[in-house]
Amino acid sequence: QVHLVQSGAEVKKPGASVKVSCKASGYTFSSHAIHWLRQAPGQRLEWMGWIDTGNGNRRYTQKFQDRVSFTRDTSATTVYIELSSLRFEDTAVYYCARDLQSTPTVLGDYWGQGTRVTVSS
């Protein structure tokens, strides 16, 4: 069955970068886009963008486009998010979520378990 397994919790200092992985299994990797989202404590879900796992096309929401990067390793069926210049307000749980299709249509039929990123001095 479908699984999205994310890497473990991270603690980073302000100004540092963090890279979180999301390993997909149980389906054809290139047939479904992957979205990245985050949720700060007690806050609503916040969408960060998506990556086409087939051709690598990606879109970042304007808020993050200067310091976020999505990449994929098709041989490892893994998608990565890297967020740089971390700020205290980047403390959140980061989620990967699968889209129903290869290009974004309906996000979130399957989700990773979340990765807690804490930015602390």
Next chain:
Amino acid sequence: SLELTQPPSVSVPPGQTAFITCSGDRLETTYVSWYQQQPGQSPLLVIYQNNKRPSGIPERFSGSKSGNTATLTISGTQALDEADYYCQAWDRINVVFGGGTKLTVL
């Protein structure tokens, strides 16, 4: 840009029907999805494209939309349905979420 507004909380007795609304300008021109999130867990898609139910989601979950308001209906609400519920829509090329509604079953 599109903003989605949900009531912060809804309470319903067990076995009754819960209605959770989501409103936003231009919502009538886009599809709405709904997610359930239990404390400490990842969200779960319960409704997509306004009224479609993913496999494995109980029939008591249904969705509808009229004009600029979408509604998630939970019939015969059970204690295990107590959770936060988020609506979501596409605003052109961006994804937008509502602020979430805490459903209490009491």
